[in-house]
Amino acid sequence: MLSVAGVDVFIQSSQILRGVSLEVGAREVVCLVGRNGSGKTTTLRTVMGYLSPRAGAVEFRGRPIHGRRTHEIARLGLGWAPEDCGIFSDLTVAENIEIATWTRPRGRAAAERVAQAYEVFPALRRYAARRGPEMSGGERKMLSIARALALDPEMLLLDEPFEGLSPAIIPAVSAGIAAITGLGRAILIAESNIHHVPDYTTRLYVIERGEIIFGGRPDDAWRDPGVSRIIGGRSR
Amino acid sequence: MKGGLAVALGAGAIAAAPLVASTYHVLLMLPFMAYAVVLLGLNLLFGYAGLVSFGHALFIGLGAYTGAFLTTHAKIRSLEVILLAAAALGALVAVPVAALCVRYVKIYFGMLTLAFGMVFYTFVLKFYRLTGGDEGLPFLRPSLLGQSLDAMPKTDYLVGPYYYYSLAVLGLAALGMWRIVHSPFGLCLKTIRDNPAKAETLGIGVTRHRFYAFVISAVYAAVGGALLGPPTGNVDPTLAYWTHSGNIVFMTLLGGFTSFFGPVVGAFVFxxxxxxxxxxxxxxxxxxxxxxxxIVILAPDGLMGFVTRRRPALAGRT
Structure with a gap:
């Protein structure tokens, strides 16, 4: 579904990503784990077209997407839930979700897509008339993911979905993401805390200083001494 | 609900004004209604898309000169034709101007619109044969709905048929703009104003939406500009001068760009x-x-800010 191959990314004159390669197959849940500043967000932003790679290629559903505009990439079927949620504060919760059904009209009815977003995060239904600033961090996170889902994407990119959330709300967000995997969408999650990596993760990549140092099954990551030192696996 | 009542009362008051107010004050309502049309459009760009144009006098001037040219040189007196021609010409000129301007934001956008406005001002001033230079062009009395009203005394014409014609145009313009800002397109503009980078991730083409908003606002400005002509009977280059662009931005700020009717209220008060x-x-x-x-320091939401700011508290109490 998504293939990132040998991508080098520079921000001004600093090289942030060095030959990053990763694959996400259909219906897969892939986690990209790394410490803060290791290049996780940069990788996702490169996929979304905010940054263009100096070398390498990004392909989505067999088509090269590097160098394309962000909104075109979104319309191809990549839903993006950024780390800071990116909720539009002048719009209500309902409008935030509905807008994605207008920008990417599909075969499926808009009402069905909106209903699905609410099914995944039932808590949002209660806040439908609220605006962005009237929501908690966890609710904003759920809305951000629900909105990306309403785009009816083939794949979702979730940037640190558990970052900064109270432990009380993490299960609700986690359950929502689990429900999305049940809908047959591929998911790529960037995560800095290895303990937040969901059990249903099919593949794990570890990124350190802009390089992928591990790629494989989550169980194998624990056995890799270099990986466990970096991501703090020993505490488990 | 309360908002709908206020709009109905406002429209009723405007409709009743010629019956109760002095002729002098009724005549002042004519530029108000023309500016209200201009500002409904300008606010799509300013309030909804977050782009401040300092060059919309270009389109006001374009609309006014279209009417003056058609009535004097082309012998076309029908106001319907004049308004349609102004709208079409406004859109035609706006397409290249918008295509260049919407690539920029903030002060760069403002300065570029200012530059185009001044280019048009100079054109109007220098092409004497076409525009009459600094003397301007007469805007002969237009016929309304096919009725030539040349026999009527000027004041009767203005406070009577022309007044209600302007009101009808304003009503249609407001209805159209209401539909636009409450459409998905309007919501997309709001998301762009809020955060263009995030709007893109929802598949919204930021530049294209800004372009459409610019062209629609230019069409409104041209129609409003054409309505400004008949009350004075003359159009001159000051209509296209940059201070005029500044005035309409002032009206928008005065009434409040965060509310739909704010700019209309601003035009009235101004x-x-x-x-x-x-x-x-x-x-x-x-x-x-x-x-x-x-206003900028103490009431950034303008006059309408005093009305809308209290609303959440009221809603909370009930």
Whole structure:
């Protein structure tokens, strides 16, 4: 579904990503784990077209997407839930979700897509008339993911979905993401805390200083001494 | 619900004004209605898309000169034709201007629109044969709905048929704009104003939406500009001068760009206040400058801000 191959990314004159390669197959849940500043967000932003790679290629559903505009990439079927949620504060919760059904009209009815977003995060239904600033961090996170889902994407990119959330709300967000995997969408999650990596993760990549140092099954990551030192696996 | 009642009352008051108010004040309503049309469009760009144009006098001037040219040179008097021609010409000129301007934001956008406005101003001033230069062009009395009203005394024409014609145009313009800002397109503009980078991740083409908003606002400005002509019977280059662009931005700020009808209220207050202050002291610009400073510092949501700010508290109580 998504293939990132040998991508080098520079921000001004600093090289942030060095030959990053990763694959996400259909219906897969892939986690990209790394410490803060290791290049996780940069990788996702490169996929979304905010940054263009100096070398390498990004392909989505067999088509090269590097160098394309962000909104075109979104319309191809990549839903993006950024780390800071990116909720539009002048719009209500309902409008935030509905807008994605207008920008990417599909075969499926808009009402069905909106209903699905609410099914995944039932808590949002209660806040439908609220605006962005009237929501908690966890609710904003759920809305951000629900909105990306309403785009009816083939794949979702979730940037640190558990970052900064109270432990009380993490299960609700986690359950929502689990429900999305049940809908047959591929998911790529960037995560800095290895303990937040969901059990249903099919593949794990570890990124350190802009390089992928591990790629494989989550169980194998624990056995890799270099990986466990970096991501703090020993505490488990 | 309460908002709908206020709009109905406002429209009723405007409709009743010729019956109760003095002719003088009724005549002042004509530029108000013309500016209201301009500002409904300008606010799509300013309030909804977050782009401040300092060059919309270009389109006001374009609309006004279209009417003047058609009535004097082309012998076309029908106001319907004039308004349609103004709208079409406004859109035609807006397409290349918008295509260049919407690539930029903030001050760069503002300066570029200002530059195009001044290019048009110079064109109007220098192409004497076409535009009459600094003397301007007469805007002959247009016929309304196919009725030539040349026999009527001028004041009767203006406070009667022309007044209600302007009101009808304003009503249609407001209805159209209401539909636009409450459509998915309007919501997309709001998301772009909020955060263009995030709007893109929802598949919204930011530049394209800004382009459409610009062209629609230009069409509104041209139609409003054409309505400005008949009351004075003459159009001159000051209509296209950059201070005129500044005035309409002022009206928008005065009424409040965060509300749909804010700019309309701003136009009303601006015109009557300007008229009153000018009659009291010769330094009306000084006073208006001070007012602008006060608005920006103390009431960034304009006059409508006082109405809407209290609303959440009221809603919470009920």
């Amino acid at each position: 015109i009557y206040l300007q008229n009153w202050v000018m009659s009291v002291v010769p330094y009306w610009r000084l006073i208006f400058g001070a007012m602008l400073a006060v």
